[in-house]
Structures are given as structure tokens and as C-alpha cells.
Amino acid sequence: MQPLAYCYLFKYIIIGDTGVGKSCLLLQFTDKRFQPVHDLTIGIEIWDTAGQEAFRSITRSYYRGAAGALLVYDITRRETFDHVSVWLEEARQFANPKTVVMLIGNKADLESRREVTTEEGRQFALEHGLVFTETSAKTAKNVEEAFVGTANAIYTAVLEGALDLKKETCGVRLGSLYGGYRQTDPALQSTRDPLYVRYRDCC
Amino acid sequence: QSCKGRSSFFSSSTEDNVNNLDSPAVETKSKGPKQRWSGFFSNSKDSKMESLVEKLNIYSKNGIPQCGILKDDDIEESLYKLEDDWREIVSNAEDASETIRQQQTALWELVHTEVAYIHTLKLVTDLFLCCLSDLQKNSLLLDVDKTRLFSNIEEISACNISLWTKYLLPMLATARETSSYLDPAFLLNAFMKCEDVFSPYIIYCSEQSECQKYCREKTHSNELFTAYLAWCEAQKDCNRLRLVEMLVKPMQRLTKYSLLLKAILKHSTSDQHKSSIDLMIDRMDTFVNSVNTTLRHKEDMESLRSVIARIEAYDVVETKDDDLEKIIRQHNDLDLSKPMPGCNPLHKRQLIAEADLKLKDHNNSKIEVHCIILTDILLLCKTTRGSQLKIIRPPYQVHRLIVQELNRDTPTLAVVYLSDYSTPVAAFLLTCADPKTLKNFAVSLRRAEGLYKTAKHAREEGWKVEPDSNSHFSGSVELGETCSPVSNISVSRVPSVEATEVRHSSHSSDEALPHSGDTLRVVVPQHGQSLPDLKEAGRRWLVPPTSRQPGASYPPPSPPLRRAPAIRHNTVDPSDHV
Numbered sequence: 116m117q118p119l120a121y122c123y124l125f126k127y128i129i130i131g132d133t134g135v136g137k138s139c140l141l142l143q144f145t146d147k148r149f150q151p152v153h154d155l156t157i158g159i160e161i162w163d164t165a166g167q168e169a170f171r172s173i174t175r176s177y178y179r180g181a182a183g184a185l186l187v188y189d190i191t192r193r194e195t196f197d198h199v200s201v202w203l204e205e206a207r208q209f210a211n212p213k214t215v216v217m218l219i220g221n222k223a224d225l226e227s228r229r230e231v232t233t234e235e236g237r238q239f240a241l242e243h244g245l246v247f248t249e250t251s252a253k254t255a256k257n258v259e260e261a262f263v264g265t266a267n268a269i270y271t272a273v274l275e276g277a278l279d280l281k282k283e284t285c286g287v288r289l290g291s292l293y294g295g296y297r298q299t300d301p302a303l304q305s306t307r308d309p310l311y312v313r314y315r316d317c318c
Numbered sequence: 319q320s321c322k323g324r325s326s327f328f329s330s331s332t333e334d335n336v337n338n339l340d341s342p343a344v345e346t347k348s349k350g351p352k353q354r355w356s357g358f359f360s361n362s363k364d365s366k367m368e369s370l371v372e373k374l375n376i377y378s379k380n381g382i383p384q385c386g387i388l389k390d391d392d393i394e395e396s397l398y399k400l401e402d403d404w405r406e407i408v409s410n411a412e413d414a415s416e417t418i419r420q421q422q423t424a425l426w427e428l429v430h431t432e433v434a435y436i437h438t439l440k441l442v443t444d445l446f447l448c449c450l451s452d453l454q455k456n457s458l459l460l461d462v463d464k465t466r467l468f469s470n471i472e473e474i475s476a477c478n479i480s481l482w483t484k485y486l487l488p489m490l491a492t493a494r495e496t497s498s499y500l501d502p503a504f505l506l507n508a509f510m511k512c513e514d515v516f517s518p519y520i521i522y523c524s525e526q527s528e529c530q531k532y533c534r535e536k537t538h539s540n541e542l543f544t545a546y547l548a549w550c551e552a553q554k555d556c557n558r559l560r561l562v563e564m565l566v567k568p569m570q571r572l573t574k575y576s577l578l579l580k581a582i583l584k585h586s587t588s589d590q591h592k593s594s595i596d597l598m599i600d601r602m603d604t605f606v607n608s609v610n611t612t613l614r615h616k617e618d619m620e621s622l623r624s625v626i627a628r629i630e631a632y633d634v635v636e637t638k639d640d641d642l643e644k645i646i647r648q649h650n651d652l653d654l655s656k657p658m659p660g661c662n663p664l665h666k667r668q669l670i671a672e673a674d675l676k677l678k679d680h681n682n683s684k685i686e687v688h689c690i691i692l693t694d695i696l697l698l699c700k701t702t703r704g705s706q707l708k709i710i711r712p713p714y715q716v717h718r719l720i721v722q723e724l725n726r727d728t729p730t731l732a733v734v735y736l737s738d739y740s741t742p743v744a745a746f747l748l749t750c751a752d753p754k755t756l757k758n759f760a761v762s763l764r765r766a767e768g769l770y771k772t773a774k775h776a777r778e779e780g781w782k783v784e785p786d787s788n789s790h791f792s793g794s795v796e797l798g799e800t801c802s803p804v805s806n807i808s809v810s811r812v813p814s815v816e817a818t819e820v821r822h823s824s825h826s827s828d829e830a831l832p833h834s835g836d837t838l839r840v841v842v843p844q845h846g847q848s849l850p851d852l853k854e855a856g857r858r859w860l861v862p863p864t865s866r867q868p869g870a871s872y873p874p875p876s877p878p879l880r881r882a883p884a885i886r887h888n889t890v891d892p893s894d895h896v
Contacts, residue, residue, distance in 0.1 A: 166580070167573040170606055172613035173523060176569045179530070300420065303427050303581045 126286040131187035139252035178209035182286025191228040224251040409497040421585035439475040469525040473518035509598035621669040630706035665773040671762035679746035729753040
């Protein structure tokens, strides 16, 4: 039996206001983990929506079939946190209802300019059933954990049968993959999609 | 087709002998004529399936008869002969400064991703579409509507091939000939005229969600279609991508151009380059924004239509007098597709919010109401047994509502409705166990008020509003004349200002609304960078002229608005929506 036939691919999207550091988070994460993915066993397919925030009716096409969503705000700009509920509503409406959403307060290294407390973020996440963490794309703090934590949550959902793999919209695909690609310039990060990252070996 | 009927008949009459051997159908058979009929049915399908499989096998061996649009071999070849990197073209690439290196990398990204994208498009046209066309020529899958499945993908393909041939390839060719850097000046004409170059995208993007839905429906309902799709998707070139994933690419690609251009701009040093790239980005953003606006309007229209479809009756005034009753009945009709009072008909009424609350007024101690906020009015409805809605109070114009939050144990809103003469004519309380729902409701009411005000204002100031894609109903056709074609509008830089998403931005309310401190204690957060300014939103920016292809009908004719049959929009699983 071919081991590859049992492999999973999780589709992620990264959403949030302009300038909260979506591409930088992705870059930081992939910096460490990036490798060609022909041998991938559990992989993450990441769709970056940076730079396209304004064209929402168009970018809704990304939501379809996402198993995970990283909803990012900037802890130094309150308005980006205020908009989280709007993004969440959008994700809930246009993605799979079972989509695992992780709330991420980014730029945690800028403690002196903090406008949103950790507690506020945690509280919001609690109220809306989201996973929560604060990250710094600059220092890489918690970045890995954010991506992997979401993947683990999805993996658990798959194992528990909460995510129905038979539904094509569930955002988890089985099977092996073709090549991966990464841009080192954050400005170009979101121009090719998606990005494939190895997550872990499952078989 | 008589032949097919006969063979089916044949097989169903011989079925008994065959089935005795190994068929799982044994237990269900010999139930009389009905079984025979369904046997006839599935057999005739089987024979179709057989011819389909046979056809597909022939394609596997000999290829699909081409109907592809790209007839030019040189251009075709150019798509397969792209270097891996710009450094292979440029002489002394290692001497390039860091800035030039990055600029060239950004340009190469545009070239490279464009080629990959065109390959995907060609896959859809040359594999999926050609295959379907040829099958249909052979009387297979005739029930599949190519346009509903693929929209105008051929035009999309043609326009990107032309972008490649006319602009990107010459840039590349020049660089190759002279072994010098890629020159962004080649792109200028393409992106300066992007409304023309990319015009088919307007139709494509606005039909995309329908196409996706159609594809899924067909997959579920038609096993021949499923087989066709499975065969196509199994072809090596598809790289395990599904058709639906490929079909959505143009939408995503469209938003990438300005990102790519921005990356090029960032690393360009010459002032001349900078200013022209700046212009290109500007044009592209304006265009994408107009596509986005078109989509949003379509969504708005759909939600309004779904509201209209759900409203079953207007039952507001009661009387015990039969004669009076008769007269009332003649007027018990609220037409929400009519223009909003005092507004240009091109300003469409929108669904702003809905909420399930409890109503308390002099008639009722407490009843459950479904509240609908539209741009100009608040409707209080009762849910009927068939989950339809019955309007039970007159429509309240949003700008005449005094809404005040009360400090009570149960979250409560006091609502007073004023007449034209600013005197109270109705008053009621709205409550809800969840304070957030009520708060959001109040915010939405204020938002509606702001939007309505803007719409009315627009008329007074004679602002030009865009010819809405649905303008051919409700008597607004004549007004189309007063609307200037879009090309002369100058939209300022910063796309996020005009790229407005009204419906989902409840937090980004509104400078437009004067705050009267005595009404509502709702904190309205500051504007964010990426959420819209409602003042702009209400204004409805113009959309570039959609260049119509002969034969293609756009905008799609809208069904009459009143009492339209319920659209699926509402009943489907939300995940199926995009």
C-alpha cells in the first residue's frame, strides 16, 4: 500500500486588516520550515490574502474549502482588533463552519506601543470559540506554535471525525503533492499561491 | 435513438438470466412493471456511460480534438520555453546591484506567474472545455450548460494570452536579444488600458460563484458528468487540482497584478519608471475595485431579493368593518423593489441587518419579531408557520426613529417613531436576552440611517451614481442616460477608500452620522485602514464600462423583484456559498 495515499493537506487562509503582518508571519514561519514538499506527509497549503484586503467580494473566493484560518490583528493598533469581529463573521459565512480559526495578536515585540491587552484578545477568543495566541513575526515568538497549533486542531478534528473528508469543501485533501515555492520578499509573498509547507509525518 | 431503446429493452428482458449469476440486484428484482421501468432507465444510462467511457478512452489514446483558442504555435511554444530565472537572460547578472536584482526578481515573478496562470487557463479551455464540447458533439452530456459551467473562460484565456503576446513576451524578447534587464516600460500600455485588457473579468468574476455552484450540483446529480470530471482531473497536467479550484483562479489572479506591480515599484529607482508604475498600479486598483463593486452589488441584490421572497404578507391595519377591510386589502402591498423615497432609483435598497428580538408595545405585552433593517426602513415581522414573514407594523423610515438604550436588567431599546412633523406616532420597546445582539442592531440602524442620508444627499447634490447592473427594472432605465460613462471619473489613489464593503463593516461606521448624545450609547470605533469609509460607500462609485461581447448578455437580466421565488442563497450550507 502506498503511504502517500494516507497523507493530508490542510488548506489555510491568513486574513486580517492591512498591515498587521500577515505576510511577515508567513515568511517567518516558512523561513524555518520551508523545504521542498515531495516527501510531505502532512502538509499545509497556505493562502495569503495580504494586499487584497480591500477587494473583499473578490477575495471571498479564497475562503472556500479552508480548514484553518489565521485571523491576525496588530496589538499596537486597536482598530485592527476592532475589525476582528467583521473578519470573523466573514470567515464564518464564507468558509466551512467547522473551520478552525486562530486569533493572532501580532507585533507582540512592541510592548511599549501596545493598545490591545492580551486579556482582551483571550476574552474575545474565548467568547467566539477561537484558539488564541500573541506572536511576533519579528522575533519569531510563537509563530511556529500558531501555525502548528492550528494544524493540530485540524488534525484532531479530522481524527475525531468532526471534519468530513468526503466533503470537498472541508479543506483537507488526501494525496501527495507537487512542488513547493517560497518568495523571500514579503511584498511578493502573496503573489504565488498557494504555499506548501511540511507539517509533520503521520505515516 | 430507437436503437438505444431497443438495446435497453433487450437487456432488461434478459436481465433475469444474467442477474441470477452474480448481481446484487437479485433481491430487488421481479417486482413487476415498476422494477422493469427503472431497469430500463438505468440500462439506458449504462449505455450512455459506456459510450462516454469509450469516448474518454479514445481521448486518452489519441488526444482530444482541439478546439483551443491558441492556434499560433510560436506563442504556444513561448509558454513552454521560459527560463527558470532572469539571471539566465541577463549578461553579468552577478554584477547587478541589490536594487536591480530585486526589481528584476519582482518583474520575473510577474512573468513567471503569468505563464503558470496561462497554463492553468489553457488547461481549462483545452482539456475540460474541449473535452466537453467534443462529447456534446457526440450527443453526450447534452444537459450540461457550458456557459453556466465555464462562464466566459475562453475570453479570459484570450485576454491573458494577448497580455502575454503583446506586452510580456516583447519585454522578454528584448531582454533576451540584448542580454539586458527586463524593462518595466513594456508593461505601461497593458496596465494603463487595463479596463480594456481585462474587461472579460467583470463578467467572469460576477458569474464565478454561480459556476462553482453549478459544477457542484452537476457533480451530485449527474454521474456521467462526474465521470467526465474525474477523467479530466486525473490527467497529469492537472497536478491534482480540481476543476473548481482552477475556475476560481482568474478571480485570484486579478488581485495579484497590483501586488506584483507594487513589488516592482518598490525596487525601481528611476523617477520615470516610478511614476509610470505608480500610474499602472492606480489604474489596476481602480479596475479591480470596480469589479469588486460589481460583485458586491450583485450580492446586495441577491440578499434583497431573498428578503422579498421571504415576505409573504403585509398585515398591519386591522378592522372589523368588512367594507373597510376590502379597501385595506387592496393596498396591503409593500413593494421593496421600488426606489427608496427621495433617492435616485439607481441607489438600491440594501439589506443591512436582521435580528430576532422581542417587541413590546401597547398592543402586545411581548411578542417575538423578526426585524429587518433595510437602507431606508425598519420592518417588524412575524415568522409564519412556513418560515415566511408577515409584516406586522408599518415600515418605519430609519431617519425618523429615536432609538435609546435603556438601563434595565433585560437589555432593552426604546424606540419612538416621529411623524413628518416631528411628533411621536408610534413607540415600542425591543428586547433581547443577548446584549450584543441588541447593540449590533442599534448600530445597524444608525448605519442604515447614514446610508439613507447619503443616498438622499447624493440626489440633492446631483452626484452621479453608477448605472447599476440591475438598472433595467423599476423604471430606472431613463436615468441611465444621466450617468456618465465611467472612464471620466477620477478615483483617487489608495484603493481601500473606494473598495468598500458596506455590509460587513458594521464597525467602521460613520462620520456621516451626527451623534446626538441623547439617543444611543454605542461606541463607534475609529476607521481602520482597510475597512471602508461609509460616506464613500454610500456614494456608489462608478464602474468602468463593461465592454460587451457580442452575444454575451451582461448584465444578466434580473428576475422581477417582487415575490420572486426564494433563491437558494439562503438555504444552502454557508460553506457552499463562495
